[in-house]
Amino acid sequence: MLGEKRSGRFVIPGDKIGVIEEFIPGYGTYVVDGAIYASSVGFLSIDPKSRIASIKPASQRIYAPKVGNIVVGCVWGVQTAMAFIRIIKIERSFLSGFFTGVLHVSDIDIRFTKDILDALKLGDIVRAKVISEANRTYHLSTKGQNLGVILALCSKCGGTLRLKSKREKKLQCEVCGNVETRKIASDYGSGNL
Ligand SMILES: [Zn+2]
Structure with missing residues (x-):
């Protein structure tokens, strides 16, 4: 049972x-x-x-992302100017991790992002919008209140980061107390994918 x-x-x-x-x-x-x-x-x-x-x-069917779709994915690569997101969900459909999206540093926030690692890190789960599929590359954006990191783990110990201050977008590790920043979605930590 x-x-x-x-x-x-x-x-x-x-x-x-x-x-x-x-x-x-x-x-x-x-x-x-x-x-x-x-x-x-x-x-x-x-x-x-x-x-x-x-x-x-998650799914045997192949759903391809389309411009305007809201997707959820896992950050699996970060470079100076862009991050690579493995898309695991398109709108309401879960995938088995087939598509990769690219999130350029200028598309992370309406505010200027100086260091991409202040906005997201490897392993973060992010909600993003598909803004272009030029050259078969899915370009994503996390500009907007409901877009951004929705779950992140501590880069020091792997513990879950909890929202410490919503205004400053500060997150704190529930295990070691380490404080980190992200470009978070407004419902960070709610468990909503
Ligand atoms: Zn920690």
Whole structure:
């Protein structure tokens, strides 16, 4: 019953699934200190008989981003002038991580972004808008209240960053207390993707 209830949940890398006393780690998972975490994006599946917990890819269908779409993705590369976003969701549809979007530093905020790493970092989950698909490259923008980083982890220890001051856009690690900044969406930390 527990397995039935807990399976089907959408997970992203790093989400805790359970402990090894409850489940057997399967495809798309990894174990740290007896706890099972998702290593891929998808839906949690728990086999009621074998108790194997695995991650099923989010979608078999290929949805291509279109200009104007709101997408959610994970930052997997940061350079001086741009960041690369692995798109995991287009509008309401989850993907298995097929498309990469490019977020140029000038498209991050209406305010000038001096250092891209003050606005986002590797591993952050961001909500962005597709502004161009020229040359088959999906150009993204996080300008706007509801766009930007929606979940970030501490760059020192990997703990979850919680909103410390909304006005200053300061985030604080709940584990080590490290304070960082991001270009956050207005609903940062709400759990909304
Ligand atoms: Zn920390």
